[in-house]
Amino acid sequence: MNHIVLVHPAIPQNTGNIMRTCVATHSKLHIIKPMGFSLDDKHMKRAGLDYIKDLEMEIYENWEEFVTQNPGDYHFFTRYSKLCYTDQNYVSDQDQYILFGHEHDGIPHDILKDHLDECVRIPMDGNARSLNLSNCVAIGIYEVLRQQNYPKLSKVEVQKGADFIYEE
Numbered sequence: 001m002n003h004i005v006l007v008h009p010a011i012p013q014n015t016g017n018i019m020r021t022c023v024a025t026h027s028k029l030h031i032i033k034p035m036g037f038s039l040d041d042k043h044m045k046r047a048g049l050d051y052i053k054d055l056e057m058e059i060y061e062n063w064e065e066f067v068t069q070n071p072g073d074y075h076f077f078t079r080y081s082k083l084c085y086t087d088q089n090y091v092s093d094q095d096q097y098i099l100f101g102h103e104h105d106g107i108p109h110d111i112l113k114d115h116l117d118e119c120v121r122i123p124m125d126g127n128a129r130s131l132n133l134s135n136c137v138a139i140g141i142y143e144v145l146r147q148q149n150y151p152k153l154s155k156v157e158v159q160k161g162a163d164f165i166y167e168e
Contacts, residue, residue, distance in 0.1 A: 001095050002027045002144055004137055005066070007111070008102040010036030016052075017134035023051040025141050026152050030097075031059045032066050063111060072097050074118050077140055078106055079130060081119035088120050090144040098140045103133050 004027050009015050015037070022029045039059075060066040072095030075088055090096050101107030112119060122139055124131060131139075145153065156162035 002141065002148075003030055003070070003072070003095060003097045004028070004141060005030040005032065005097050005099040006133075007032045007063070007099060007107050008034055008036075009133070010103045011133070012037040014103060014133045018137050019055050019057070020051045021134070021138050021141060022056070023054045025145060027141055029055060029057040030066060030070070031057065032063055033059065033061055036102075063108075070095070070097060074099060074115060075140075075144075076107055076112060076115055076119045077101075077122065077136055078112055078119050079121055080106075080112065081121040083120050085120040085122055085140060085143055090147045096144055098137075098144060100133060100137055100140070106130075 002025065004018060004022055006015065006018065006029070009031060015031070015035075019029060021027070058069075060069070073090075073092055075085075075090065075096065075098045077085065077098060077100050090098075099107060106112075122131060122136060145151070157164055161167075
């Protein structure tokens with residue numbers, strides 16, 4: 001199974017968008033406190049739309065609680081890594097956890113330093129400080145899924161039909 005982990009998220013709209021991405025990709029969401037908002041925040045709910053009811057999610061009080069309960073392969077997305085996220089292997093018999101940090105300062109450095117070989121980065125212009133968190137999550141999970149050949153995901157339009165744009 002694939003898992004998206006948010007370490008100390010701060011912006012409710014990002015978390016709402018990530019919730020929607022989790023549902024669309026059959027990924028479980030894990031949130032590690034502290035959070036910069038309440039899960040009842042109207043902006044988060046609006047961004048998550050009606051997908052939130054289908055979301056599989058767990059919340060943890062701290063990093064130690066999360067690690068204790070979740071064995072598997074960890075991949076830390078950080079601008080400080082020297083390894084491109086596409087150069088990482090996300091295919092194994094272990095659960096895959098892709099981790100993202102706080103919107104302003106990322107994953108705490110004391111956590112990263114214990115996992116340097118598991119850190120990856122998304123390439124970007126050297127003058128750009130960062131990308132939007134929900135965009136980074138989407139980039140990351142779709143690379144994981146691409147390498148896994150998109151398990152349980154439809155490669156054709158389901159709601160309107162596979163031939164919708166071809167019909168006249």
